[in-house]
Amino acid sequence: MSTATLEPGLPVEIGKIDRELGKLWEDSGDTKTRASLINLAIYTENAEQVVANTELISQIATEHACRALLIYANREASESQAKAWISAHCHLAGKGERQVCSEQITFQLDGSTVDSLPSIVFSHLDSDLPLCFWWQGDFRAKLDRELWSWIDRLIFDSADWENPVDQFKLVHEIEALDGGRTVVCDLNWTRLLGTRFALAQLFDHSCVLSRLREIRRLTIATNHRTTGLLLLGWIAAQSKWKHQMLMGKEFFLTPEGEHVDFVIDVAPGADISLCRFECTKSSFEISREAGSDYFHAKLSGTEACETPMLISAGKSQLADILVMVLSRGLKHPMYTKALAAIEPLL
Amino acid sequence: MPDTTNDVNPFREGLSSRPLPAPCAVIIFGATGDLTHRKLVPALYNLAAEGALPPAVSVVGFARREKTDEVFREELEEAARKFSRQKINDELWSSFASSVFYHRSEFDNLEGYEALSKRLDELDAQRGTRGNRLFYLSAGPDQFPVILENLRKSGLNESKEGSWSRVIVEKPFGTDLPTAQILNNLVDEAFSEGDTYRIDHYLGKETAQNIMVLRFANAIFEHLWNAKYIHHVQITASEPLGVEGRAGYYDKSGALRDMVQNHLLQLLCLTAMEPPSGLDADSIRDEKVKVLKSLRPITGDNVRKYVVRSQYGAGAINGKRVAAYRDEQNVNPESVTETYVALQVNIDNWRWAGVPFFVRVGKRLPKAGTEIAIHFKGAPPVLFNAEGETIDDNVLVIRIQPDEGISLRMSAKMPGSSLRIEPVKMDFHYGTSFTKATPEAYERLLLDAMSGDATLFARRDEVEEAWKFVDALHEAWAQNDEDLTFYSAGTWGPTEADELLKRSGATWRRL
Numbered sequence: 001m002s003t004a005t006l007e008p009g010l011p012v013e014i015g016k017i018d019r020e021l022g023k024l025w026e027d028s029g030d031t032k033t034r035a036s037l038i039n040l041a042i043y044t045e046n047a048e049q050v051v052a053n054t055e056l057i058s059q060i061a062t063e064h065a066c067r068a069l070l071i072y073a074n075r076e077a078s079e080s081q082a083k084a085w086i087s088a089h090c091h092l093a094g095k096g097e098r099q100v101c102s103e104q105i106t107f108q109l110d111g112s113t114v115d116s117l118p119s120i121v122f123s124h125l126d127s128d129l130p131l132c133f134w135w136q137g138d139f140r141a142k143l144d145r146e147l148w149s150w151i152d153r154l155i156f157d158s159a160d161w162e163n164p165v166d167q168f169k170l171v172h173e174i175e176a177l178d179g180g181r182t183v184v185c186d187l188n189w190t191r192l193l194g195t196r197f198a199l200a201q202l203f204d205h206s207c208v209l210s211r212l213r214e215i216r217r218l219t220i221a222t223n224h225r226t227t228g229l230l231l232l233g234w235i236a237a238q239s240k241w242k243h244q245m246l247m248g249k250e251f252f253l254t255p256e257g258e259h260v261d262f263v264i265d266v267a268p269g270a271d272i273s274l275c276r277f278e279c280t281k282s283s284f285e286i287s288r289e290a291g292s293d294y295f296h297a298k299l300s301g302t303e304a305c306e307t308p309m310l311i312s313a314g315k316s317q318l319a320d321i322l323v324m325v326l327s328r329g330l331k332h333p334m335y336t337k338a339l340a341a342i343e344p345l346l
Numbered sequence: 347m348p349d350t351t352n353d354v355n356p357f358r359e360g361l362s363s364r365p366l367p368a369p370c371a372v373i374i375f376g377a378t379g380d381l382t383h384r385k386l387v388p389a390l391y392n393l394a395a396e397g398a399l400p401p402a403v404s405v406v407g408f409a410r411r412e413k414t415d416e417v418f419r420e421e422l423e424e425a426a427r428k429f430s431r432q433k434i435n436d437e438l439w440s441s442f443a444s445s446v447f448y449h450r451s452e453f454d455n456l457e458g459y460e461a462l463s464k465r466l467d468e469l470d471a472q473r474g475t476r477g478n479r480l481f482y483l484s485a486g487p488d489q490f491p492v493i494l495e496n497l498r499k500s501g502l503n504e505s506k507e508g509s510w511s512r513v514i515v516e517k518p519f520g521t522d523l524p525t526a527q528i529l530n531n532l533v534d535e536a537f538s539e540g541d542t543y544r545i546d547h548y549l550g551k552e553t554a555q556n557i558m559v560l561r562f563a564n565a566i567f568e569h570l571w572n573a574k575y576i577h578h579v580q581i582t583a584s585e586p587l588g589v590e591g592r593a594g595y596y597d598k599s600g601a602l603r604d605m606v607q608n609h610l611l612q613l614l615c616l617t618a619m620e621p622p623s624g625l626d627a628d629s630i631r632d633e634k635v636k637v638l639k640s641l642r643p644i645t646g647d648n649v650r651k652y653v654v655r656s657q658y659g660a661g662a663i664n665g666k667r668v669a670a671y672r673d674e675q676n677v678n679p680e681s682v683t684e685t686y687v688a689l690q691v692n693i694d695n696w697r698w699a700g701v702p703f704f705v706r707v708g709k710r711l712p713k714a715g716t717e718i719a720i721h722f723k724g725a726p727p728v729l730f731n732a733e734g735e736t737i738d739d740n741v742l743v744i745r746i747q748p749d750e751g752i753s754l755r756m757s758a759k760m761p762g763s764s765l766r767i768e769p770v771k772m773d774f775h776y777g778t779s780f781t782k783a784t785p786e787a788y789e790r791l792l793l794d795a796m797s798g799d800a801t802l803f804a805r806r807d808e809v810e811e812a813w814k815f816v817d818a819l820h821e822a823w824a825q826n827d828e829d830l831t832f833y834s835a836g837t838w839g840p841t842e843a844d845e846l847l848k849r850s851g852a853t854w855r856r857l
């Protein structure tokens with residue numbers, strides 16, 4: 001159980017952060033163990049996010065020990081100044097013999113001090129550990145090469161973007177900065193993992209897989225258009241469907257030259273509440289009630305195969321998704337393929 | 347190569363870094379037994395809860411007792427609620443239970459297998475499992491021959507085109523080399539080696555799997571992993587428990603057969619093997635077999651020199667008096683079965699020439715723990731290690747259980763104006779760095795068998811080579827039991843075991 005406070009913590013002078021952190025551990029004696037597997041920096045320009053992010057770090061730290069740098073940038077502030085706080089997120093580990101703690105350093109950068117973001121980040125990293133940087137909100141057109149090229153994993157959430165075309169363009173530019181070393185992690189893609197697993201399991205069923213080529217219509221119900229589009233892109237890429245537009249009508253073309261129509265319904269509810277495939281004589285779908293942890297799989301018009309199935313929907317809380325992102329260190333080639341498949345639809 | 351359905355189901359591509367299990371029917375022989383209730387069904391449920399089990403999987407219990415699907419499901423639910431590491435979710439259990447079936451038959455009744463075959467065909471059609479079958483031999487080992495024979499006679503062992511048929515065999519894989527060979531021949535007649543999965547749950551433990559990662563993903567260790575730098579290796583499996591209701595089996599088996607032949611020799615192989623040419627099952631198992639073939643046989647008089655066997659007498663564990671082994675229920679009062687064994691194993695190959703591997707296992711020892719300790723040679727006798735000074739050698743410890751982790755002992759200067767060197771420990775705890783709940787070994791192993799990945803299962807030649815080594819010790823013991831010593835429960839074993847290490851200038855690690 002986490003014992004973290006949701007305050008930014010103990011105010012400290014920026015030049016004395018390391019010394020103050022050292023004191024924090026000295027004062028705790030042998031009862032606490034500092035642990036860290038990564039540096040996790042979170043950048044926000046929304047003051048209200050500071051508390052939410054602190055809570056999120058507290059949750060993540062129970063599964064993924066880290067040094068967290070939480071940066072709140074207030075570009076519009078009239079006065080230019082930088083403030084810092086330190087805190088620790090501790091939880092009982094193992095059989096409860098000891099507390100394991102992750103450090104958090106919170107920065108508030110006002111006015112022009114926002115420009116010193118790279119140096120603030122670089123001087124407070126836990127050495128030798130990878131830097132995962134979660135940029136909350138929109139990327140800026142003017143890229144700071146010094147900052148981006150240092151990042152091992154760049155995290156963002158394309159579900160939050162109002163203009164995904166421009167934002168994805170900037171992501172590609174960041175990716176290219178350091179020879180593609182930076183791993184790009186879209187939380188919007190990660191939150192689809194449970195749905196993708198569920199669909200893969202649905203298609204494991206021999207009755208469903210045998211009808212893959214007969215699909216003529218796909219309906220996806222989602223709470224964010226880009227989430228639905230990414231799922232559509234993945235299904236299209238894996239099925240080798242190509243996007244087409246004819247007389248203003250958009251559809252996909254199968255390798256056999258058949259048309260597949262699609263609908264993306266955006267409505268409040270689960271990230272993906274329905275994914276239905278319709279063939280000429282049969283249909284199959286996974287659907288999820290709001291708040292449920294499972295998809296119900298349904299096969300219709302397939303005679304003997306109509307066994308109902310309950311499939312795990314995976315985790316969908318933000319903290320769980322972030323932990324998944326932090327745990328999966330590799331690049332995401334399927335994401336790149338999925339994105340390419342729906343680029344004209346963004 | 348692991349069998350996956352990636353090539354047919356395009357939506358599986360890139361979903362996981364490990365092969366994904368294919369939908370199949372899991373048929374458990376001995377379905378009313380303890381293992382099914384305590385381990386197998388909770389493991390399958392946990393896999394379902396994590397979304398790792400294909401929902402189309404069906405579980406068919408095969409046993410002699412009369413009962414319906416419903417009764418079987420109720421019994422399993424009760425057990426799962428007790429033994430599952432995750433809390434039972436009613437909605438998921440209800441869905442999982444609907445995929446569980448009971449098939450009553452005597453093990454020696456061919457008609458029962460033929461009826462099973464028909465039932466599996468029906469389930470395949472309903473659930474889309476494509477004729478994939480995983481047979482789990484969880485019945486008593488004396489039933490294995492008749493089950494295997496009837497699987498063969500009924501054609502259940504044969505896979506249809508595009509599907510597979512596999513068998514998981516629980517230990518013990520025989521009681522010596524001849525019985526292991528007989529069992530292996532029986533398995534061979536029904537299933538190919540590639541479809542045979544001999545389960546050793548030690549290999550399913552995360553830390554056992556991490557031995558290879560530690561060795562071959564960290565360049566710093568492999569350079570030191572040889573006779574030039576390593577003085578000796580200690581492999582320990584200790585437990586405070588006694589025979590705990592297993593007396594009937596244990597009194598015939600003893601520590602050597604129960605633990606050394608399988609678990610500890612597997613750990614030794616992972617520690618001593620050469621880097622495999624690949625991470626596929628056969629590349630790894632080839633290297634393990636090479637280690638087993640390089641073990642210097644211990645025969646004749648050398649058995650007394652290199653092996654210590656002992657039995658616990660009365661004593662105390664955690665302040666509580668416990669009876670002597672011979673006074674335990676169902677144990678022969680004149681039993682000469684060893685509850686403790688320590689041995690010096692020499693590996694006659696280029697890498698390990700002259701490096702003794704000390705292996706010990708025992709019951710009624712003060713503490714539970716399984717670990718591998720690599721003791722490095724000391725620094726040259728100059729400077730801080732000059733004559734008269736005693737500096738502890740470096741020790742790398744891989745803790746398998748409990749508190750899985752890795753620690754490195756080294757020397758450091760104590761703060762102060764005088765030069766005083768003390769041993770310090772760098773300690774990595776899995777539980778601290780990775781707080782994610784570790785899956786049970788059976789979860790991993792069932793998943794691997796469904797995915798066709800045999801890496802963590804023992805191959806026939808591994809099992810037989812291990813028996814060859816162990817049989818020689820038993821043969822010598824059978825000639826003469828005068829070397830059996832006794833130790834008090836709650837102590838670290840007989841003094842003779844200490845002498846074994848003393849000859850090499852070593853002492854047992856204190857756990």
